[in-house]
Amino acid sequence: xxxxxxxxxxxxxxxxxxxxxxxxxxxxxxxxxxxxxxxxxxxxxxxxxxxxxxxxxxxxxxxxxxxxxxxxxxxxxxxxxxxxxxxxxxxxxxxxxxxxxxxxxxxxxxxxxxxxxxxxxxxxxxxxxxxxxxxxxxxxxxxxxxxxxxxxxxxxxxxxxxxxxxxxxxxxxxxxxxxxxxxxxxxxxxxxxxxxxxxxxxxxxxxxxxxxxxxxxxxxxxxxxxxxxxxxxxxxxxxxxxxxxxxxxxxxxxxxxxxxxxxxxxxxxxxxxxxxxxxxxxxxxxxxxxxxxxxxxxxxxxxxxxxxxxxxxxxxxxxxxxxxxxxxxxxxxxxxxxxxxxxxxxxxxxxxxxxxxxxxxxxxxxxxxxxxxxxxxxxxxxxxxxxxxxxxxxxxxxxxxxxxxxxxxxxxxxxxx
Amino acid sequence: xxxxxxxxxxxxxxxxxxxxxxxxxxxxxxxxxxxxxxxxxxxxxxxxxxxxxxxxxxxxxxxxxxxxxxxxxxxxxxxxxxxxxxxxxxxxxxxxxxxxxxxxxxxxxxxxxxxxxxxxxxxxxxxxxxxxxxxxxxxxxxxxxxxxxxxxxxxxxxxxxxxxxxxxxxxxxxxxxxxxxxxxxxxxxxxxxxxxxxxxxxxxxxxxxxxxxxxxxxxxxxxxxxxxxxxxxxxxxxxxxxxxxxxxxxxxxxxxxxxxxxxxxxxxxxxxxxxxxxxxxxxxxxxxxxxxxxxxxxxxxxxxxxxxxxxxxxxxxxxxxxxxxxxxxxxxxxxxxxxxxxxxxxxxxxxxxxxxxxxxxxxxxxxxxxxxxxxxxxxxxxxxxxxxxxxxxxxxxxxxxxxxxxxxxxxxxxxxxx
Numbered sequence: 143x144x145x146x147x148x149x150x151x152x153x154x155x156x157x158x159x160x161x162x163x164x165x166x167x168x169x170x171x172x173x174x175x176x177x178x179x180x181x182x183x184x185x186x187x188x189x190x191x192x193x194x195x196x197x198x199x200x201x202x203x204x205x206x207x208x209x210x211x212x213x214x215x216x217x218x219x220x221x222x223x224x225x226x227x228x229x230x231x232x233x234x235x236x237x238x239x240x241x242x243x244x245x246x247x248x249x250x251x252x253x254x255x256x257x258x259x260x261x262x263x264x265x266x267x268x269x270x271x272x273x274x275x276x277x278x279x280x281x282x283x284x285x286x287x288x289x290x291x292x293x294x295x296x297x298x299x300x301x302x303x304x305x306x307x308x309x310x311x312x313x314x315x316x317x318x319x320x321x322x323x324x325x326x327x328x329x330x331x332x333x334x335x336x337x338x339x340x341x342x343x344x345x346x347x348x349x350x351x352x353x354x355x356x357x358x359x360x361x362x363x364x365x366x367x368x369x370x371x372x373x374x375x376x377x378x379x380x381x382x383x384x385x386x387x388x389x390x391x392x393x394x395x396x397x398x399x400x401x402x403x404x405x406x407x408x409x410x411x412x413x414x415x416x417x418x419x420x421x422x423x424x425x426x427x428x429x430x431x432x433x434x435x436x437x438x439x440x441x442x443x444x445x446x447x448x449x450x451x452x453x454x455x456x457x458x459x460x461x462x463x464x465x466x467x468x469x470x471x472x473x474x475x476x477x478x479x480x481x482x483x484x485x486x487x488x489x490x491x492x493x494x495x496x497x498x499x500x501x502x503x504x505x506x507x508x509x510x511x512x513x514x515x516x517x518x519x520x521x522x523x524x525x526x527x528x529x530x531x532x533x534x535x536x537x538x539x540x541x542x543x544x545x546x547x548x549x550x551x552x553x554x555x556x557x558x559x
Numbered sequence: 560x561x562x563x564x565x566x567x568x569x570x571x572x573x574x575x576x577x578x579x580x581x582x583x584x585x586x587x588x589x590x591x592x593x594x595x596x597x598x599x600x601x602x603x604x605x606x607x608x609x610x611x612x613x614x615x616x617x618x619x620x621x622x623x624x625x626x627x628x629x630x631x632x633x634x635x636x637x638x639x640x641x642x643x644x645x646x647x648x649x650x651x652x653x654x655x656x657x658x659x660x661x662x663x664x665x666x667x668x669x670x671x672x673x674x675x676x677x678x679x680x681x682x683x684x685x686x687x688x689x690x691x692x693x694x695x696x697x698x699x700x701x702x703x704x705x706x707x708x709x710x711x712x713x714x715x716x717x718x719x720x721x722x723x724x725x726x727x728x729x730x731x732x733x734x735x736x737x738x739x740x741x742x743x744x745x746x747x748x749x750x751x752x753x754x755x756x757x758x759x760x761x762x763x764x765x766x767x768x769x770x771x772x773x774x775x776x777x778x779x780x781x782x783x784x785x786x787x788x789x790x791x792x793x794x795x796x797x798x799x800x801x802x803x804x805x806x807x808x809x810x811x812x813x814x815x816x817x818x819x820x821x822x823x824x825x826x827x828x829x830x831x832x833x834x835x836x837x838x839x840x841x842x843x844x845x846x847x848x849x850x851x852x853x854x855x856x857x858x859x860x861x862x863x864x865x866x867x868x869x870x871x872x873x874x875x876x877x878x879x880x881x882x883x884x885x886x887x888x889x890x891x892x893x894x895x896x897x898x899x900x901x902x903x904x905x906x907x908x909x910x911x912x913x914x915x916x917x918x919x920x921x922x923x924x925x926x927x928x929x930x931x932x933x934x935x936x937x938x939x940x941x942x943x944x945x946x947x948x949x950x951x952x953x954x955x956x957x958x959x960x961x962x963x964x965x966x967x968x969x970x971x972x973x974x975x976x977x
Contacts, residue, residue: 266868433977446696448977479906479953486953487977496954534952536905 160214161193161523161546168193168546169209172527174222176494177201177517178501184494191223193523196546201517221540224497224532225516226273226524228504229477230309230379230427231406231466234263235277235292243282246321246330247337250364251287253279254306257299263474268294269550270475271532271539273524274304274505274514281313281381283321284333288367289379291510293524295544304510305376310367312338312403313381314391331390338399341368349373371401377509378403379427384440388412388419396422404507406466410434411442413451416458425462425507426455430472432483450487452499463495464503481533496533522546587622587638588614590937595628595636598646605629605964606643608651609945613658615920615934619912627657629941632964637935650945650959650966658915658950659934660707660942660962661897662922664744664804664852665831665886668697668894669711669724677716680753680766681773683793685721687713688741693731697894702728703968703976704895705944705957708739708923708932715748715806718766719773722746722792723804725926727942729962744829744926745796745803747820750812767815774824802827802927804852809862813837813844821847829925831886835862838871841878850882850925851875853917855892857885857904870907872914884922885914895977901951914951940964 161168175189190207192200200207209215233240236258242251257277267275273294279286291308293301312334319325325333344365349372350356370376378401382391388405392415395403405412405419408426411434419426428451436443455463465480467473472480481489481496489496505515513522523546530537542550598604605628612625614637628636628643643649667674670692676685691711701709712723725743729736753766777793780786786794795801803826807816813833820828830849834856844851859869875883885900887893892900901914923933931940941964948955956975960968 447975448700450977479903482953486956488975491954533954535902536911536952538906 159547160216161196161543163196163546165546167199167210167213169213169215170218170223170525171204171215172218172223173220175201175517176222176224176497176532178225178494178498179516179518180502180506180511189223191517191523191525193525193543193546196523198517198519198521198523200519218527221527221529222532223517224271224526224528225501226514226526226542226544227271227477227500228274228464228508228515229267229272229466229469229474230276230404230464230504230508231429232275232277232469232474233280234261234267234469234474235275235290236261240278241280241282241286243321246283246318246325246333247285248283248287249285249310249337249341249367251279252290252307253277253287254290254299257290257292257302259297259299259302263470264294267469267474267477268542268544269539269552270477271526271528271542272474272477273526273542273544274510275474276308276379276508278309278311278379281311281317284313284318284330285337286311286313291508293544295547295549304513307367307370307376309377309379309508310371311381312378312395315387316383317381327387331394335394335398338368338395338401341365342372342399345369345372374402374509376402377507379406380404381406383407383409383412384442385411385414388415392418392422392424396424402509407431407468408455409451410437410440411444413449413454413458413460416455416460419455420459420461425464425503426460427464427466427504427507428452428455428484429466429480430468432480433487448487450484450489452484453488453490456489456495462503462507463489464499464507478533479535482535485533491533497531500533587625587636587641588616588620588936589636589638593636593937595641595644597644598630602631602646603964604631604644604647605941605961605966606647606649607655607657607943607945607959607961608640608643608649609655609657610652611656612637612935613656613915614936615659615916616936625657627935627941627943629943629961629964632941634935634937634939634941636937648966652945652947652958654947655945655958656948656950656955657935657943657945658705659919659932660944660960661705661918662708662884662926662928662933663701663706663886663889663894663897664710664829664884664922664926665854666709666711666889666894667714668695668701668889669709669726670695674712675714675716675720677720680717680769681719682717682721683719683745683773683777684789684791685713686724686742687711687721688724688734688738691724691726691734691738693729693734693737697889698728699730700976701889701894701897702730702960702962703957703973704898705946705950705960706894706897707942707944707960707962708928709894710743710804710926712744712746712804715746715752718748718753718769719793720746720748722801725928727962728967729965730967739928739931742792742801744801745792746806747803747816748806749816749819750807750809752806763815767819770819778824796826797824799827802829804829804831804926806831808832808834808837810836810840814840817844817847817849821849827927832856832888833875834871835859838869838874838878839863841875841880844875845879845881848881850884850921851880852884852886852922852925854886854900855888857900858907868907870904870909872904872917873907873909876909876913882921882925883913884917884925886922898951899953902953905951911949911951918951
């Protein structure tokens with residue numbers, strides 16, 4: 143309980159708030175913490191999460207974890223703490239100047255120029271617990287450019303920035319067919335192989351130069367991003383769906399070109415490739431569609447049944463399954479609803495897979511699990527206080543912290559959704 | 560800053576504890592003098608052993624655990640656990656929550672879509688029933704989601720598009736065995752869609768005149784004691800023999816609909832949709848005692864322009880709406896996602912338990928079937944859904960559906976359709 147003594151302690155606190163950079167440490171006591179670590183226990187009952195300078199310092203059972211000296215202890219009562227949600231397919235980071243369809247492939251373009259901090263869509267996403275997004279270019283061409291990983295809170299670009307480039311967006315079929323005279327899949331796959339092969343050669347030349355085994359290559363801004371890709375500093379987020387297209391994602395991007403990549407969308411009957419994706423260590427970030435049913439023009443039919451995509455991928459052997467919104471296609475604030483509907487359509491949630499698909503799975507997929515995605519020591523204090531299972535759509539976010547700062551309180555400023 | 564948030568959090572927790580809807584009862588619901596007895600030849604009996612039963616009766620009985628006994632298609636007992644009499648088909652669930660079959664008063668998936676003959680601006684002589692296809696795939700999915708009764712209605716292309724059919728979602732090739740009432744209710748469209756028509760009646764002034772003129776002719780025919788073949792069913796609406804469902808949205812459209820159909824003509828009217836900013840006149844709708852059948856939109860952002868999303872179901876409840884129900888306007892929202900209208904309304908602030916009432920007893924009562932459907936009470940049709948958890952939580956699945964006491968869907972028998 144919050145005692146008058148504690149209230150008095152908080153009242154006199156001056157300067158940066160507890161938990162935030164420069165402030166005193168903060169110990170958050172809660173009924174349950176769903177920590178979502180990649181391995182190990184997922185749930186800590188009667189938990190304490192210690193936050194210092196914007197990062198998680200420790201997490202454990204309250205009896206076993208003393209609050210550090212000078213810490214402000216806050217009892218959240220019956221509330222649970224869960225990690226902030228991560229959406230790896232989002233277009234609401236700012237304005238919509240994200241689809242310059244100059245060439246058929248534009249790996250040099252960056253959406254970072256379009257970021258608008260604290261825009262209304264971001265505020266609603268935050269109020270629904272979405273604390274990190276991958277803001278990516280559109281899919282009007284085979285390569286729309288580079289996305290950026292952002293926190294949804296922060297008044298400036300620098301405060302929001304998690305990583306740039308957040309990803310290279312490659313769109314393998316469907317939407318990019320609109321470019322030019324109307325490209326077919328043969329032409330599009332050739333274009334992808336062509337520019338990625340050139341990118342690989344460029345990255346290799348720089349790697350050889352850096353290891354002293356080759357001459358200094360000429361700088362080519364168009365292909366610079368491939369140095370990051372082949373050094374494992376970023377990934378290809380591949381707009382890909384339907385069995386044949388996803389098969390080519392796995393074959394061309396992953397096997398032939400050796401790019402770090404993940405399946406973004408993964409819709410229709412693509413889930414049939416679950417086992418191959420797992421063998422190649424490729425994750426599936428599913429959405430905005432949650433289901434697959436009959437689409438005559440694509441030859442997709444499941445004997446008249448509706449198949450849940452997450453359930454389908456899971457059944458076919460994929461383990462690393464996350465969810466996206468493609469916001470604003472599905473509103474950013476409905477990210478947790480994507481996971482709930484996954485479960486509705488048969489996704490096994492017995493080991494918190496739905497919540498993991500909103501947290502640690504996308505964090506690992508985007509290579510930012512050193513900073514976000516779970517409640518573990520050393521990570522950013524991006525936390526949500528909830529009244530129950532956050533995957534239940536009826537559960538509201540009572541409070542949210544990003545980097546140890548309170549960025550949303552449901553009782554203040556009115557509900558935004 | 561931190562202090563204030565702590566305080567408000569505390570207040571919120573205190574408030575949260577006060578509003579638990581669950582009530583239990585020690586004695587069950589049954590007809591006076593009820594005694595369980597073995598089946599006789601030619602009789603059927605079903606017993607559901609559940610971990611939780613929402614009776615959805617007037618007293619909000621919840622039995623956990625509990626038993627429902629069904630004899631010859633009708634409910635005979637709902638209450639604490641008791642053994643099934645000899646001969647009953649028993650379905651026992653370790654984790655099974657029973658809810659009355661859900662009722663959707665605004666549905667267009669009864670069959671083919673020949674439901675919008677825009678012949679004249681007023682088509683009171685038309686019926687949706689010729690388009691009815693029993694056992695179509697939309698109905699299969701509805702049934703597998705615990706939706707057991709639909710009002711299948713004509714479209715909204717004209718001011719009066721005809722009469723809908725009230726039917727169950729039974730798996731039957733026979734029209735007669737599925738239909739509850741044909742005509743079931745008249746469909747009026749009072750704003751937006753019917754304004755598409757060309758020439759006269761393309762604005763609300765013209766539409767209002769067309770409706771008034773038709774209504775006055777029907778009333779005059781009733782007073783003269785004659786039947787006008789084209790207005791026969793409209794005459795029944797004015798004699799209060801048939802209900803009327805009115806497509807209307809926006810505070811202006813809903814206000815006018817309530818004013819006309821209740822204030823002026825005192826029909827058995829239900830307003831359907833009530834979307835956009837219509838929640839702002841919810842107190843008027845409540846005062847006029849007109850039931851609101853809400854959906855497919857359950858939020859407003861664009862129209863009321865308060866810079867936030869307004870969960871409109873919660874606003875109607877807050878205004879004191881009594882028989883508030885939810886619809887899908889299927890296929891606008893898929894028929895099997897009727898429950899999700901409740902989920903999303905709860906997400907946007909409405910009370911979760913009230914949404915369960917809005918899917919069951921409220922729509923049944925609104926359309927005049929409160930004595931037959933919508934709650935688990937002795938004598939009522941045995942239309943029951945059993946779920947492996949809270950029926951309004953999307954993560955739960957439907958396990959079993961009874962319609963008129965017959966197992967019409969079983970997950971173990973029929974598999975999951977979705």
